[in-house]
Structures are given as structure tokens and as C-alpha cells.
Amino acid sequence: MDFDFNEEQRALEDTVRRFVAKDYGFDTRNAIRATPAGWSRNVWSALADLGVLALNIDEEHGGLGYGPQETGLVMNAFGAGLLVEPYLSGAVIAPALIRRAASADFQAEWLPKIAAGDAIVISLDGKRLTLTNGKLSGTLRAVPHGAAADLWLVAKDDALYSATPQFNDYPLLDGQHAADLVFDNTPAKKVGAGETATAFDIAHGIGLAALCAEAVGIMDATVAATTEYLKTRQQFGQPIGRFQALQHRMADMLLHLEQARSMSWLAAMRCTDTNVAERQRVLSAAKVVIGNACRFIAQNAVQLHGGMGMTDELIVSHWFKRLTAIEMSFGDTDSHLQRFAKLSRAA
């Protein structure tokens, strides 16, 4: 066993952390959030320059050929910085799906564009859509960054299609955008076939592991900021961090954080496991631990910041909202707990 990151991984982490610290401060992020699109093409180009859009793309297609561990390090940093760009959808999940489910031609055309920041692809689960005579119909609600795409991919009936829906874009409380996508006899072009469902499940799992890493990045920052607040905020003639009840609350927050960190690493490790049951079991366990941690840390960070935690001015309230959203995303805690129970019983 080895719990250390190698030098290459550390360098990547440093690069991304420096980018967030220097070019993606809280004010910058809020200014981007206030624009109609709610995210920035300039930032996207900067991410391409950093190389992080190429992370999940193999070298023959212009990528770096990294995996979930490196993605996790990037997501840690983007989490703390509350990045509002469609990184998870466009640079993690979509390439993971394309690599596994699209035709060679499609890969050759699109993966280099994604790596270079020239195209954003959003992948969709077609289960709730109907496909008749090569045309898709149906509505997908609240798709994260659903309107930010240059190309939409739909996994449906063991094949992969591209199609262009109508959309209704809107901002969410956590600073991200989502869209309702409407397919209405929309022509669908087949761009891959075979093992699509498995590929989609793995890509989705890679996304879930990345989401877990984002949450850990936010929780790390939240616990640190709350600790710092307790050291500086004075009441009754001493820092409030001297009060034992608050100390114990912070200890509980740290317990949640460390358990979440462990499961985030395990999820990164197992999200590409070919054993379906084991992969899903670990991912569900990770989402449960991280969901519980999100809830506990978010609520208590606001509580311990008192009134200040309720203001829009402090980043802690924005971390709170993003953590709340993460708990509800990719299946909520209850649903993963029940999936785990079922898988664990079958095991």
C-alpha cells in the first residue's frame, strides 16, 4: 500500500491550486457567476492551457492519459475554488464515455478538440427518452451544464448517439447552471455501438468519484476556515474555539472529513473496476460517506460561523450550498445506502 502521490501528481496539484489561488479568486468567480451564461469561455481556455482538459484523454488523441486519481486532485482544488465551469461534465465524464463507447472515427475527431478546449461535450442517459426511426423524444430536467455543450451525446439501447436538443438554461443556488433539455423528434446520429450501457455506467462512476473529490476539496477548505474562525472570533473574553462543545463539534467535523477523504480515494481506485458489483458497491459507499459528511460539515460550518455563516459575503455560505447540492447529485444518500444494502446482501 502507498498513500502518497508521486511527483508528477504533486506537480499537477500545485499547478491547479496556484491557478485557483491566482486567477480564480472568490470575486472573480462571483463575477463570472453573474454573467448570463454563468461560466467563462476564457477560463475554459485557461484550463486548456493548463492541460487539465486533456487529463482524461489518452495520449494518442492529444491527451495526458491520466486517470481518476489525478482527476481527484484537480477536483479537490476546483472544489475549494467553487469552479462554475462545466469541468466535471465536459472534461471528466464525456471523455470517459467517448473513450469507451464511441467509434474510432468519432474519438479521433472529438477527443483532441476536447483536450484543446475547442469543444464541450455533454453526455446524457437516454433511459427516459424514446428513440423511434432515428429520432429522440422526451425531456431531461436539470441536466448539469446542459446548455454549455457544443455537442450532446445520448447513450440509448446499447448505442451512442449525437443529437441537438432545445434547451432552457437556468442558474442554481450553488452557482452552477443546469438546463432542461427537450428532444422532440430530434434526429439522432449513431456514433458508437456495443457495451454502451457498461461504458455509460463506468463513465458515470468516474464522474461520481470526481464529484466525491470535489466535495472533499470543499470540506477541507470549510473545516480549515471554520477552525480559523473559531480561533479568531472572540466572545466572553476568549476565542470561541476554547469552548469545549464547539471543540467537540469541530472534532466531529474532522472525523467526517477524514472518513470522506478515505472513501474518495477508494472510489478513485475502484471506479474503473471491471467487477460491476464491487465497483458499484464502493461507489455507493463513497457517496453515502461523502453525502453524510457534506451535510454535517456544511450545516455545522454555518452554525459555528453564526450570523456570518448566513451571509452571501463569506465563501463559507457558498461552500454550504455546493455541498448541499452535491449531496443531492448523482443519487442522494438514501438511494445509495439502499443500493449498497442490496449489493452487500447479494455479495
Place this chain on the structure above:
Amino acid sequence: MDFDFNEEQRALEDTVRRFVAKDYGFDTRNAIRATPAGWSRNVWSALADLGVLALNIDEEHGGLGYGPQETGLVMNAFGAGLLVEPYLSGAVIAPALIRRAASADFQAEWLPKIAAGDAIVISLDGKRLTLTNGKLSGTLRAVPHGAAADLWLVAKDDALYSATPQFNDYPLLDGQHAADLVFDNTPAKKVGAGETATAFDIAHGIGLAALCAEAVGIMDATVAATTEYLKTRQQFGQPIGRFQALQHRMADMLLHLEQARSMSWLAAMRCTDTNVAERQRVLSAAKVVIGNACRFIAQNAVQLHGGMGMTDELIVSHWFKRLTAIEMSFGDTDSHLQRFAKLSRAA
């Protein structure tokens, strides 16, 4: 609304509390517990003299004609004293069942005996027994005080029977006894018919309300004893009750206790309600609140007593065990939570 007890009720409460304080101390109780039967006929006679065996019996049958409220006051005191006699089964549930389900002749014969302490009747749910040609068969496990009876009553197929099973008596960790009762083509004599299932459900509900009151009596004593311990136990140069984390734990224990007390009163009020759904809804809610409180208060009382809470010498560890048993009796918290959810949805 009126949350006060009347003078008659207060006098009853005083009598019982004085009895426990004077004649049923911790050592006396433990000596009784160490006997093979695990309870005392002498104490039973003393209870008859106090009048508390006549509580749930109407005046025409030699009783006092009281109800669940007065029973609750008695159970509060017996709870704190950890009474090991079969009061709940023999003096609360059985008379409640007999009054509602037995023939007039049977009532006239047995209720006065129960009131006078001359007979102990245990009532049983016959659902898991078979009745063929007037003979009962089947085994009922872990019946509280199942071996302490002079007469066993079985509610089966909307009629009430008396029958005499074989039994295997054993002591439990909480100081009470239970027995496995074996019916093996045991002759059953019909002693009442009609509305038996309803009568049994009401009698069982009256028992549940009384059990809740017993729990509140124990929790009251437990919270008081733990508070006292925190005031006297010194560590780090001060009473440990000065430590804020322990203060907040005690506050949480008090919250549980007061919510439990409220529900115990509501249960006493509604356990004879003729609206089945409302009666069961309140009783399930009460059991959930009291079950959660039992668990929280018992575990934390031991925790806050430290090593002392783990010893057999302190009464707190015996309260712990009885509270643990109560949570599992008459349907555990999960089962009542689910029954409540179902009833509440149907309402």
C-alpha cells in the same frame, strides 16, 4: 387543558413513592431478584394492601376504577424502583382485557381476586397458536413473567380462553423474568366471546402506555442521578459538570426526557380512544419517542458515569438494562416508526 394531577392522584403517587423508598430499596430488590422465582409474593401482598392491584378494576368488582393516568403515576414510581414483580402483566393488562373481553361470570369470579392480590393472570396473544377441537397448540417465546401466573388467558379468533401451558422460566438481564410457554393439545376453556381482538388491542395499548410511564420514571431518575454525579465527580480540579460538552449532553438528555414525558401523558390519554387509527397512531408515536429517549438516556448515563456506570453496584447500570429492554418490548422503535408512517399516510 390541564396538566396538573388532582389531589387523589397525588395521594396515590405519594403512597407508591413512599412504598418504593421505604420497602423496595435497591438492596431489597436485588435480594428478590436473586431468588429462583425472581419476584416476591410478599411484595405482591404488600401491593395489594396499598391498593394498587385494584387500580384498573372497576368498583363493582372490588377495584378502584382508575385508568391509564393513575396507572402511569404508579408505573413512574415502580420504574425508578425497578420493580421486578409482574405488575404490568398482572395488574394492568390482564384486568384491562378481562373487563373488555371476558364473560360477566368470569369477571365476577376473577377481578376481585386480582384486586385482592389472590390471583395473577397473564394474557396471551393467540395469533401464533392453533386451536383445534378446543385444544391449543404452539409455543410462545419470551413471555414477560409468563411463569408467574395462576391463570393464563389466550385471545384467539375473537374469543377468550383459559388454558394451562407447560413453561420454561428464565431470568433476563434487566432483572425481570420471562418464560417460553408450550401448548401441546392443551385444553382451552372459553371464558368470553365477541370483540376480543379489539379488546386485546386496547388492553395491549393500555399496557404500552403503562410501559411508557415506567420508562419515564426510570429516565427521570437516571437524568437526576447523572446530573448529581456530574456535580460531585471531580476531575481536572473541578466538577465534571462544568465541562461544556458534558453540559450539552445533559441538555440533550433532558430534551429527550421532556419529550418522552409529553408522549407518555398523551399515550395515557389516547390509549382507550375508540378511533382505532388515532389510538394506534398516538401509541406508536409514543413508543418511538420513548424508545429513542431510552436509548439516548441509557447510553449517555453510563457514558457520563464513566467506569462507575459499567458496574453492577450502581443502580444506573440496572436502569440502563431495563431501558434497553423497554426499547425492544411491545414492538421496537423501527416497527412503530413504520406503523406510524403507514397510519399517518392513510389519515
Place this chain on the structure above:
Amino acid sequence: MDLNFTAEENAFREEVRAFVRAKLPEGIRQKVMSSQHLSKDEHVLWQRTLHEKGWGGVGWPKEFGGPGWTPSQLYIFEEECAAWGAPRLISFGLKMIAPVLMAFGSPAQQQRYLPRIMAAEEWWCQGYSEPGSGSDLASLKTRAVRDGSHYIVNGQKTWNTLGQYADWIFCLVRTDPEAKPQRGISFLLIDMKTPGITVRPIITLDGAHEVNEIWFEDVKVPVENLVGEENKGWTYAKFLLGHERTNIAGIGIAKREMTRLKRVAGAAGKLDDPLFAARVAQVEIDLMALEITNLRVLSAEGSKKGPGPEASILKIKGTEIQQSIAELLMQASGMASFQIADTANRLGANYCNQRKLSIFGGSNEIQKNIIAQMILGL
């Protein structure tokens, strides 16, 4: 012991119910039922509607023009109002400054201010907390220096709720900086139109403008606006905090929101999920218990003066329950609840906003200190 309401109380409930259903405008009701913030005009309209009925002074004794209700009647009134979706009463005038003026104000102050509170002619706000003085309120620093017939006030207040609508603010100010913290505080009434007052909005995490910071820069306050005696303000402040805790459990609102939760969750199919259904049931049960606990406290208050430390039990459990319901409402609709533009439901924003309940009005941590020390004697 009898846990049922009397026939008179039930008749009173019918009267309130009929009145609220007849008089509450549907538009206001819809906003309340979907967790939207109300405008000043909407609040004022409802208060004036109550006033016309003779119910303007909710919680006030008859001698000051109130309806003179018993605690049970007050409870029934608030429950029926909440159930049908009437606005919360704006408490700063009615339930905070009014009881203080009745107990400690001069007859002139009582006559000047109380009728206008009842008639919603003047809106009050609260000047207690400061950036450096939250839980430790007695450390407040806003200074008032006597200068002839005036006090000159300098300092800053914060977490001022709805002060953007206010005509008056009641303020705790330090008049003797040499004395022990609690001994040098006075209680002043300040006209919000006085020069030198600046109100700056604080936007909260749900994106709403509900609270403010207020700066005082050489604000001249006539000495007749002092309540009671100089340097005795801490006594009045604590009296006010006690009264603020009436109806602190928010049972009526919680019951309304519980009904909403069961409707929303049922429609979303979430009650078919046994875990979700169990969590809803657990909160519903806790609420049932708290309602009885609340009535017990009310009943005990009948004999005493004002709510005792038991109110801390109601504050903690009441806010926990309201927060749990808000959370379950959000979870029942999932990420759809996070749409900023969804003003018709606001379930995500409502969850965020309700986090304040365990912070404001004496944080739940402070309430546990009170329970441990005042009730348990630790």
C-alpha cells in the same frame, strides 16, 4: 390532567379560523404557503386587518388595547393563523418593544408608541447585536453620550431584521463605559429618520435581503427616548429576550409545513421510499411530542410571569424540527429545488434560509448552556 382544549377554547378556535379564512387575501396566502418573502405592504395590510377586528395587540393585556387572551388562546390564534398561511406577525413592535414599554416605559411613551404599533402605523426594528457582540451581547460597544437634552450615539448594529422598512429602532447602547459590562447599558428608542443613520443591506445565503447593518454617526436622540433608567438597560433587554421566546417553538408553522411536506413528498413518490417515509414520520412524531411539551410550558406559565428556562427546550426542538422539515422538503424535490428562478416553491432557498433558526434568537448552543445551568444546575 386533561389534554383536550375546553369548549370555550374550541369555540375561540372556530372564530379565529373563520376570520382568517374570510379576511386573508389569497395572494398573500399563496406567498406564505410557498416560502416567499412578503413586501412591507403585505405585512402592514394583515396587521391592519387584525387591528380592525380588535386583534391588533396580539398577546397584549386589555389595559393597553390588546384582546387580553390567555396563553391557550394566544396559542390557538397563532396556530390557526399559521395553518391557513397568514403572515408571521412582525414581532419587533408587537412582541419585543411593546412588552418593554408596558413594563418599564413612561405613560407618555406608552401612549406615544403602543397605539401606532397596534395599527401598523409605525414599523420597529431591533438594535441589539453588534459585529463583536453576538452571543456575548453584554460586550456591546455602541456609545451614547449625554449632551444636554440629547444623547449622541455612535456605533454599529448588525443582524437587524427588516430594518429597511423601519420607522423606529430600539437600541442597546453603552452609557457608562467604566462600569461592569451589564451595568453600563441603556435602552434607547431612535427615530430611523434621524441624520447620521445608515442602513446597509446584508444579503443572506438564499440571496434575500432580510437583514441589515446599521451605522450610527453622531446621531442625536432626545433624552425622553430613554426607556426606564439610564444604565439599567440590561434588565429591560433580558425581559425582552424572555418575551421574544413566546411561541418560540413555532408549532403552528411547523404543522403547516409538515402538511406541505407530506403533500410534496407524496406527489414526488418519495413516501414510497421506506427510508424517506421513516424520516418524515420521525419528524412528525417529534412535532407531536413538542406540541404537548409546548402546551405543558404554556400551562405552567399561567401561574408565573413570563417564560422560564423551559423556553430553551422549545427553542431547540422547535428549530430542529422546522429545519428538518425544510430539509426534507428540499430533498423530496431534489436538485429541482435549487433553481434560483423557482419563486413558486423556493424549497432550496427555504432550506438555506432556515439554517438561521438555530443561530438567531440565542443560538441553540447558548440555549443548551441555559438548560444545563438554569434547569439542571450544572
Place this chain on the structure above:
Amino acid sequence: MDLNFTAEENAFREEVRAFVRAKLPEGIRQKVMSSQHLSKDEHVLWQRTLHEKGWGGVGWPKEFGGPGWTPSQLYIFEEECAAWGAPRLISFGLKMIAPVLMAFGSPAQQQRYLPRIMAAEEWWCQGYSEPGSGSDLASLKTRAVRDGSHYIVNGQKTWNTLGQYADWIFCLVRTDPEAKPQRGISFLLIDMKTPGITVRPIITLDGAHEVNEIWFEDVKVPVENLVGEENKGWTYAKFLLGHERTNIAGIGIAKREMTRLKRVAGAAGKLDDPLFAARVAQVEIDLMALEITNLRVLSAEGSKKGPGPEASILKIKGTEIQQSIAELLMQASGMASFQIADTANRLGANYCNQRKLSIFGGSNEIQKNIIAQMILGL
């Protein structure tokens, strides 16, 4: 980063597994698997079996006759032993006094005591806590007064685990009552057969005799039984407490009991209850996470000396998980688990007994203090 064990480690696991399965007597295994207390002979037998294999000094370096395992090997060993139902190693000798003697004892002490611990020829027990000194250990009062070549010891120790079997006790005693509490403590080794020692059983709430009180009345202890320097005992005591926390999370035992829980609950049909199944799943998930957290701490320890404050995280979560499993096991069998005579399962008694886990070995409250102060710097 690689969260898999190496091929060498996997081979080692196979070796341990094969050994345990071949050598552990079935009778002992059955008792462990059903939460029964073991006799002294059974403990000794297992320790001697390990010793014959060369594994008597579990956790010890090679220079003192131990197998010299890495932290990962130690972890694997404990996990495999637990899984198959081997007895817990009796830690008082192996994991408490032995590391202290290795670090601070004289060569003569090391040669005298260590081999007999490894061979289970002498049984040790612990004399730390006193009736007035639990969490606040440094306030201990047992006195040792130097009298020529002996110390004369008077006082009382408590919560002494399995001292009824012990040949030796290591004791913290006060040798300088004038110094600050921590500065006047010494570390003594005392022969349990010395006149003046009385052992009184403490029966715990599950009815078992696992702990004792020990009285010392003019007990003569040769000065060569002092460990290290006089009045420096607090340093050695803290070192010991650090070592006590190796394997504190109890992952191996928790995994075994989790398997048992799923078997018992499945047989009782409780896994068909969605609420119960969810609670089992939650604990299983927490345990999965803690296993990784434990391995992370182990891995970080490789570079450092002894477990740091992170061990407090393992203590808290580990005991919470073990207690939850014990509770679910009890609930799965309901009141049937409360039969005193049911020695074949002891699920009720086991639940009661496991409450000690969050109290002993530094209460979980003390562990949270450590986390807040040592890790978070509050």
C-alpha cells in the same frame, strides 16, 4: 497512490490465515465467535501457540525476539486472527509494559521480563486509574515512599482488567507529592504475590468479572523494580498510552462481527426490514471507510515514531462502529438476547459490555479534546 496490498503482503496474509486455521482450537474459536469470556488457560494456550511459531512478540522488533513486522504485516496479522476467531492478544504484557521496557527499562529488566511475556509464563496487569483519577490520570494518589532498598506502596487502583490472573502489575505511583502532579510520578513493577496486595472483583453490568479494584497496604517493592528514573514516570505513562492505541480501531474484530451481524440478521429476517437493512449498511459503510483511514494512519506512521493524535480518530470511530454492531446484533434477536442463561450467544450481555469501549482507554470525550487541541490547534 496504491490502496492494494503488495504481493509479499498477500503471501504473508495467506501464511497467517493457514496457521490460524490449523492451530486455533475449535472450542476457543466457538467461544470467541459467540462473545464469551475466555479462561486464563485458553488465553495462555493461544499465546504459547503463537510463541512456538516465533510470533510470540507480536509488534516487537527482532532485537527483542519479536518477528519484526511492518505496520502493514501487523495489521494483516490482527485482521486474520480476528476473522477466524482467535482470542484478542492480552495487551497488558505484550503491548503495554513490553514497549515501555524496551524503550526505558534497564537491560536487566528487559532480560528478566520480556521473554516470559512472549512465552506467556507471566501475566501482567495495569495499575493506572484510581477511584479519584480517571480522565485526570495525573491526579493519582497511590504513594510510594523510598525506604532503603525498597519502596513502600500504599493506595488503591481500579478498573484493573483481568488482574485476577496477573503475576505482575505495572503501576503509576506518586513519589514526590510536593512537585506538580505530572512531575512526581514514578513507574513501578510490582509482584502480585507481595504481601499487602488485595484484589477485589468488580462485577460489570453484563454480570461478568473482568475488572478489579486493587489495594496496596505497605507493599514492599525492591528499588530495582523502578522503570527509568524516579519522578519521570509520566513520560513513560504517556508513551505507553500511545502504544496502547495501536490497532485501537479494532477493524479485524469489527469486520468479523459485521459478518456475524449479517448472518444473524439475515436468519432472523431482519434484512427484509428496509430500516434495519439501512442501519446495517450504514455501519458496514462506515467500517469500510475506517479501514482505509486506519491504513492511512498506519502508512503515515511508517515514517514517524509511534501513533500520533490521529489515533484518536481511530479510537472514536472504531468504538462507535463496534458498539453499533453490538447494538444491531442485539436488536436483530430482540428480547431473546436478554436471556442471562443464553451463554451460546450473549448478544444482550455483549451489547451491555461493549459500552465500555467508549469509556475505557481514554474516553471518547477525552479523544475529542485531543483532536480539537492537538490536530486542530483550538
